Amino acid sequence: MTHLTGLRGEEALKEARRIVLSESGSASGSASGSASGSALKELEEKTRKRSLGEVVVGPDEGAAGLAKVVAAPYGLDYDVLEKRRISGAEVEIKPKELSVAGRNVVIVDDIISTGGTIAEAATLLKAQGANEISVACVHGVFENVPNAVPRMLRAGVKEIVATDTIESEFSRISVAKTVADGLAGNVEI
Numbered sequence: 001m002t003h004l005t006g007l008r009g010e011e012a013l014k015e016a017r018r019i020v021l022s023e024s025g026s027a028s029g030s031a032s033g034s035a036s037g038s039a040l041k042e043l044e045e046k047t048r049k050r051s052l053g054e055v056v057v058g059p060d061e062g063a064a065g066l067a068k069v070v071a072a073p074y075g076l077d078y079d080v081l082e083k084r085r086i087s088g089a090e091v092e093i094k095p096k097e098l099s100v101a102g103r104n105v106v107i108v109d110d111i112i113s114t115g116g117t118i119a120e121a122a123t124l125l126k127a128q129g130a131n132e133i134s135v136a137c138v139h140g141v142f143e144n145v146p147n148a149v150p151r152m153l154r155a156g157v158k159e160i161v162a163t164d165t166i167e168s169e170f171s172r173i174s175v176a177k178t179v180a181d182g183l184a185g186n187v188e189i
Contacts (some may be wrong), residue, residue, distance in 0.1 A: 101129030115148035143168035
């Protein structure tokens with residue numbers, strides 16, 4: 001299980017942000033990088049307020065930085081799963097060093113569209129003995145994709161939380177302040 005050993009609070013958060021920025025190439029402070037960084041901050045705050053999980057999981061390597069940033073402020077364990085895309089709507093997910101038996105899990109991803117990756121991840125985590133599974137994402141495209149939400153719920157997802165970049169019944173995190181700050185040049189990453 002990957003963990004920010006010895007780092008806590010603001011120190012862990014700064015390190016996680018540095019890693020996310022270096023991995024995403026957003027260190028230049030571009031508008032999209034700034035908005036993504038601020039959206040991550042909103043997801044972190046939402047997780048802090050709701051105590052969504054004991055283990056934070058990215059469904060694939062692309063979500064590794066996000067999982068680390070969300071987990072870091074709370075000292076939570078985090079990891080990512082191994083994903084192989086079979087087709088546009090079908091994926092195969094395999095565990096890594098993950099141990100979720102008897103624990104609550106929050107799966108974090110930047111974009112959820114068909115719900116296939118999340119459904120496969122939730123099914124795998126449930127088979128490994130995970131208790132409740134929640135999902136948090138920055139961009140919830142799934143509302144416009146037939147069967148995406150039922151697919152995730154059938155796989156064992158109890159709660160879905162998204163920002164309002166794409167408005168849906170799951171939009172619980174507003175990015176209005178982030179966008180306003182970005183337009184004013186006040187976004188800090």
